[in-house]
Amino acid sequence: MTAFHEFELIQWIRSQGGVSHSNLLGIGDDTAILKPPANSELLLATDMLMEGAHFTFPPATPELAGRKALAVNLSDIAAMGGTPHSALVSLALPRSKGPEFAKAVMQGIMDLAAEFETQLAGGDTNSWDGPLVINVAIIGIADQSQAIQRSGAQPGDWIFVTGTLGGSLDSHHLTFQPRVREAATLRDTVTIKSMIDVSDGLASDLQHILTESGVGAVIQSRQIPISHNVSPDLTDAKRLQKALSDGEDFELLFTVSPEEGQRLRDQNPLAIPLTHIGEITAGQGALLQQADGSTTSLENTGWKHQL
Known part of the structure; x- marks a missing residue:
């Protein structure tokens, strides 16, 4: 198997283009920089998905595993009535699977990110002898004091x-x-x-x-x-x-x-x-x-x- 390191994967991700927000400095520096729009608040959520618990191969494909990892986070933003903005993606990749597997996982994430105008702002990659683990941290935007919470239900609703x-x-x-x-x-x-x-x-x-x-x-x-x-x-x-x-x-x-x-x-x-x-x-x-x-x-x- 041809050697493939994390920086090559990062460069491949950057080469795919994708959504770019003018108020976000994304992949390329030690951290991303987000300048929130005026009179808005940030919504933050994260979910970790693990092979064997949240998906298995088959019936999942690498693309579908990646897609689900972002989708569950998008669902959290939806539940607050927000608009998704950007996401950080961290992968623990099975060492035996190779670079094409890693790219397929990321392709599933990137395709859904493009559909919902969500920019990939960074993350981390590691490889090990265990199963695939994907963690996504997502950032959404809501008008100030307009995020919908769980605590507002009233008798008669x-x-x-x-x-x-x-x-x-x-x-x-x-x-x-x-x-x-x-x-x-x-x-x-x-x-x-x-x-x-x-x-x-x-x-x-x-x-x-x-x-x-x-x-x-x-x-x-x-x-x-x-x-x-x-x-x-x-x-x-x-x-x-x-x-x-x-x-x-x-x-x-x-x-x-x-x-x-x-x-x-x-x-x-x-x-x-x-x-x-x-x-x-x-x-x-x-x-x-x-x-x-x-x-x-x-x-x-x-x-x-x-x-």
Whole structure:
């Protein structure tokens, strides 16, 4: 195998062009320099993805692994109602895979970065005898005091979710589309009280909004939009459970006032499904209401990383 060192990879990345923001000094110095726009605030997020935990080869390709690493970070920016700006990428590359593998991982990242006008501002590369590890740190921009938090839900608010849920681990978790544009459209259409992306499962991620806002919720079981990725051979109860707990859907879960919720339900401004699934209550915890009106506790059955 021909020797290939990190500086050659960096030079190859720079030669690919890509997005360039006028207020960012990117790859080439010890650090990047960002001059934030006036009256704005920076959104910072990072995620580490590991082969064997977040993707496997196959079914993933190096390009899809790289794409997912950036996509999950873009989803975090979307959940805050921000605009992605730049990203730092660090790779721990399997020494046995060689330079073409490294380039393929970066190609998956760069292609999605270009789609969402995100500049690669730097990072780090290492090689070892272990599996592929990708860490992305992303920077987004939001108008001052306009970033959407989890803590703004109020009793009476309507709860919405974009897209459909469940069955993502078959393939969708590698190819999902970060809802950056959808978040921007919603932000410009209504006042979003609180928002989160569905990464660990609806049942789990809803709890984050409820905890941070100090409220409860009632979710309508018949309103949960179940993905076609969930097997139709399962019972209705098992299909619902997968939609509630599978995770890695990366859809937007958010709350708005009843008046603005009615507007969204009457005229969806998005090109994807938008579903009213329940209401925020003054109590604590979440309830799941069945078609007959009976309720049960909505268990926090989403994904939890074991430490």
